[in-house]
Amino acid sequence: MLQNGILQKRRCKPLDTLNQIRKRIDTYDRELIQLFEKRMEEVLQVLSFKKEHKMPIFQKEREEQVLKKAAENIQNPLFEAEAREFFEAIMRISRKLQAKLLFPYNIVLIGFMGAGKSAVGKELSLLLEMELIDIDAYIEREIQMTIADLFERYGEDYFRDREEEAVEKISKKKNCIISCGGGVVLREKNIANLKKSGKVIFLEAKAETIYSRIHDDTTRPLLKGHMTVEGIQKKLEQRESYYQRAADFVISTDHRTEKEIAQEIISLLCEGSFAVK
């Protein structure tokens, strides 16, 4: 008994110490969550202010500043990398929250091959922490075949049917960036589904720009044997009215980087209505 009693005491002591440490951690976590809430509320105030004054919503320079200040404020250099990671996560989360409030719908990118849909889609997805869905990549995954092989083996109509199914499914998602194949606008049903699901942005580019971007690419079946500025121009003209009809916004991508285009899309969409409660 006595021995047991002593044993129990010995076992209890380190446990007490652990419990005390955990209690202190719980207190810090309570403080952290309160601070986190306060910080997010301020972020929403900033968002409201920027919207009201038509300022760019997502500013990389400000994020750099926050990280720099965190590095300056840290006392124990052992945690420097972790502190950076912590603040990077906070900023990712606050970007995601802002995007969710600003864009409670899908952002749909349409336009000719080489107009920059994939590159701009990636940029938007990073900036807004929104999921990127590339319809061609989705079809390739579903069918386990590249688009080029699919065209070669089954022809364009078969591809368009698969594309229509994919659009129907993907349009049901929310808060995503959807990058479409260049010919998605050829079917009325696709346009209706995409417009219902979000805002449609037509990325426009001149035939010369498109040629300079994709002339080495052999994976575009519809340009096989027509990979010239004139060949592209001809197809562009056939498609122009379809793109215009489907678009909520038109953005020119000639001589511009994907970062600039993504920022312009955000600014254009932000002019729509939204309220921070």
Ligand code: S3P
């Ligand atoms: C097509 C464009 C391609 C792909 C398919 C058909 C088109 O997508 O969907 O080859 O009809 O313009 P990208 O525009 O992403 O190259």
